[in-house]
Amino acid sequence: MAENSGILAIDQGTTSSRAIVFNLEGRIIATAQEEFTQHYPHSGWVEHDPQDLLNTTVDTCRRALKAAKAAGVHARTIGITNQRETTILWDRTTGEPVHNAIVWQDRRTAERCAALKSAGHEPLVAERTGLLLDPYFAATKIAWILENVKGVRERARNGELAFGTVDTWLLWKLTGGRSHATDATNASRTLLFDIHRQAWDEDLLALFDIPAAILPEVLDSAADFGVTDPALLGAELPIEGIAGDQHAAVVGQCCFQPGMIKSTYGTGCFALMNTGDQAVPSSNRLLTTTAYRINGRPTYALEGAIFIAGAAIQWLRDELGIIAHASQSEGLANDAEAEGLYLVPAFTGLGAPWWDPNARGAIFGLNRNTGVAEFVHAALDSVCLQTGDLLEAMAGDSGTAQETLRVDGGMVANNWLLQRLADLTGLAVERPEIIETTALGAAYLAGLQHGLYDSLESLESRWALDRRFEPAISRGAREHVVEGWHDAVRRTLTTGN
Numbered sequence: 001m002a003e004n005s006g007i008l009a010i011d012q013g014t015t016s017s018r019a020i021v022f023n024l025e026g027r028i029i030a031t032a033q034e035e036f037t038q039h040y041p042h043s044g045w046v047e048h049d050p051q052d053l054l055n056t057t058v059d060t061c062r063r064a065l066k067a068a069k070a071a072g073v074h075a076r077t078i079g080i081t082n083q084r085e086t087t088i089l090w091d092r093t094t095g096e097p098v099h100n101a102i103v104w105q106d107r108r109t110a111e112r113c114a115a116l117k118s119a120g121h122e123p124l125v126a127e128r129t130g131l132l133l134d135p136y137f138a139a140t141k142i143a144w145i146l147e148n149v150k151g152v153r154e155r156a157r158n159g160e161l162a163f164g165t166v167d168t169w170l171l172w173k174l175t176g177g178r179s180h181a182t183d184a185t186n187a188s189r190t191l192l193f194d195i196h197r198q199a200w201d202e203d204l205l206a207l208f209d210i211p212a213a214i215l216p217e218v219l220d221s222a223a224d225f226g227v228t229d230p231a232l233l234g235a236e237l238p239i240e241g242i243a244g245d246q247h248a249a250v251v252g253q254c255c256f257q258p259g260m261i262k263s264t265y266g267t268g269c270f271a272l273m274n275t276g277d278q279a280v281p282s283s284n285r286l287l288t289t290t291a292y293r294i295n296g297r298p299t300y301a302l303e304g305a306i307f308i309a310g311a312a313i314q315w316l317r318d319e320l321g322i323i324a325h326a327s328q329s330e331g332l333a334n335d336a337e338a339e340g341l342y343l344v345p346a347f348t349g350l351g352a353p354w355w356d357p358n359a360r361g362a363i364f365g366l367n368r369n370t371g372v373a374e375f376v377h378a379a380l381d382s383v384c385l386q387t388g389d390l391l392e393a394m395a396g397d398s399g400t401a402q403e404t405l406r407v408d409g410g411m412v413a414n415n416w417l418l419q420r421l422a423d424l425t426g427l428a429v430e431r432p433e434i435i436e437t438t439a440l441g442a443a444y445l446a447g448l449q450h451g452l453y454d455s456l457e458s459l460e461s462r463w464a465l466d467r468r469f470e471p472a473i474s475r476g477a478r479e480h481v482v483e484g485w486h487d488a489v490r491r492t493l494t495t496g497n
Contacts, residue, residue: 006068007447008075008237009439010057012082012166013245014267014406017056020107020439021068021075024452026462029438030067031058032434035368039100042346044107047100053166054173058232064235077450079241079442081248082166084189087141089152089214092162092171095177099149101166102141105268105307105348109140110357121207127203128194130288134350135357136305138165139191139208146210149236163214165189167242171225174239179226181217184293185247193218193288195279197285198298221247221292222449230315232468234382236348237364241445243292245438246270249292250301253406254463261394261402264438265411268351269309271390272301273398284393285353294448294456302397304352304390308345308361310411312379313402315347322372329376330414336377341365342385343378350493353393358494365484380417384424385485390426404428408437415467422469426480429469 006029011018016035023029036052040139065075085104090097102108113133116122124132131137142163146153154162164172168182187193187200192210194201200215219225225239243251244311246264250272253262258276263269272291279288291301322327342364344350349357363378387405397400412418412431421428434440445473447453471478 004072004074005452006073007079007189007414007443007452008061008065008080009443010061010080010170011245011436011439011442012053012057012080012170014083014105017053017060017305018439019057019060019064020436021064021073022440022443023073023448026434026460027072028434029071030064032067032335034060034065035361037147042108046103046105046348048086050090050097050101050169054170056171061233062438068385069277075237076452077241078237079444079446080167080170080239081243081245081438081442082170082186084165084186084244084246085136085138087138087145088166088169089142089145089156089161089163092160098152098161099145102144104136105207106141106328107135107349107357109135109144110349112140113357116207116339125191125204128204128348129191130195130281131189131191132285132287132355134355136351137189137191139204139210141417142210149472153446156214159213162212162215165244167244168216168410169200171239171242174228174232175226176229181219181225183219183221183242184290185224185244186242187218188290189244195288195298195300198293201255209427220294220296222294222445224449238450239341240449241442241447243442243445246272246447247292248439248441249408249437250274250441251456252439252441253408253432254460255406256460258304259398259400259441261391262406262408262437265309265383265407265409267309267311269306269383269387271304271387271394272448273303273394275300275413280397282393282397284396285355286393287352292445302394304393306383306390307348307351309383311347311381312343312345313376314377316379322375329380330416332373332376333380333416336373337369338374338377338381340484341370341374341378342485343375343382344488344492345379345382346492350489353389354489354493356493359492362488362492364488364491380414380420381424383411383417384421385482387421388425388482402427403432406430406432408432408435410435418469419472422471423473425483426471426475426478428471431466433464433466458489
């Protein structure tokens with residue numbers, strides 16, 4: 001019966017796995033979340049144990065499904081959204097990974113990317129994929145595993161191994177190895193996928209020396225991906241929606257019209273502007289990507305990626321130990337006297353629009369009165385100021401002046417942060433009632449494929465505003481802060497931008 005139908009959304013993120021059961025109106029019925037271990041083998045290297053990703057996903061799904069059932073709601077279909085670019089290779093027969101997952105934040109292939117760029121390959125890569133040559137993306141991570149794990153390249157050439165981003169890994173495992181597939185959004189993040197032809201590209205596979213035999217099938221974001229092994233979740237459930245987390249958030253925020261922008265604040269920050277059926281090339285070092293693909297038709301977006309957002313607050317909590325909980329950040333920032341203090345959180349390099357993988361974090365403007373509150377203020381400011389850089393670049397590429405920014409993700413519960421974001425970008429900032437829009441977007445995609453929704457456009461009426469934040473400082477005050485920020489960034493860069 002439709003009235004007790006729900007959708008299970010798997011949101012496999014960088015620091016935790018979550019499972020959320022939504023009802024058909026997009027309201028959360030049940031949720032479960034579990035963090036897992038981060039591995040840092042060397043400076044700039046970040047890894048996950050693929051088994052941790054699977055185990056936490058299965059555990060949270062079981063808990064969420066049980067709680068939803070107790071509330072009288074039964075999941076009819078599953079949508080998956082995932083940390084993008086994170087790279088896994090595994091044995092097709094045993095299902096065992098050949099190496100830890102190399103996480104999107106990982107910088108180990110910076111020299112390889114620099115060499116390819118110096119050899120003049122970036123124009124081809126950018127034209128085909130919409131991306132830049134950066135360690136962020138999957139191709140050089142795949143190449144690193146093929147070159148550094150004994151015997152792996154030969155096994156890959158023989159068709160014995162499978163590659164996937166995290167969605168593909170989970171799909172393979174949840175279906176008992178019956179489905180090796182991804183969607184067009186995740187494929188678009190590999191440096192191997194031609195976003196114009198919507199197909200794997202032989203020239204790029206040759207450039208990175210990656211055998212086509214390891215690649216998954218690429219489907220629409222709403223498609224029949226497979227059916228779960230009943231031993232895992234207690235029943236056979238169809239998996240009918242997949243999208244990388246930022247693309248799923250575009251759907252969850254109902255940014256279906258060209259020019260609409262959403263920005264998601266989690267471990268990193270990612271702003272996407274819908275550009276419709278046009279793949280707009282960037283002259284401001286943004287990315288051109290597939291926003292989503294429905295019924296074989298891609299919708300494109302301009303994207304700006306910030307590697308460190310919420311991770312800066314986690315750093316204050318976990319590594320420095322100067323706050324006990326992330327929730328303390330709102331009150332502390334409000335009490336700070338942080339004029340002229342800037343944190344450039346380049347812990348794993350800088351993303352858009354700077355793209356400097358070798359930059360490292362720095363703090364400028366310390367004085368004798370700098371304390372915990374000021375550090376928190378500077379960390380939150382860095383999120384807002386990096387967002388401002390992205391929005392300025394988007395305006396330049398699109399020729400469109402933005403007025404409104406839709407935001408989501410765990411950080412946006414912080415009212416001080418959103419007011420500061422409005423102040424430092426000059427835009428009105430809108431927070432929806434449901435801020436878990438990555439999971440919601442995955443649920444919507446699955447529901448669309450399952451026939452629970454008629455069209456993406458029919459979902460727009462479900463988007464509801466929680467609060468709107470208007471800019472409250474003068475243009476001159478804003479420009480003063482931004483000028484100091486840009487000076488701090490320039491002193492951090494290693495690439496001469």
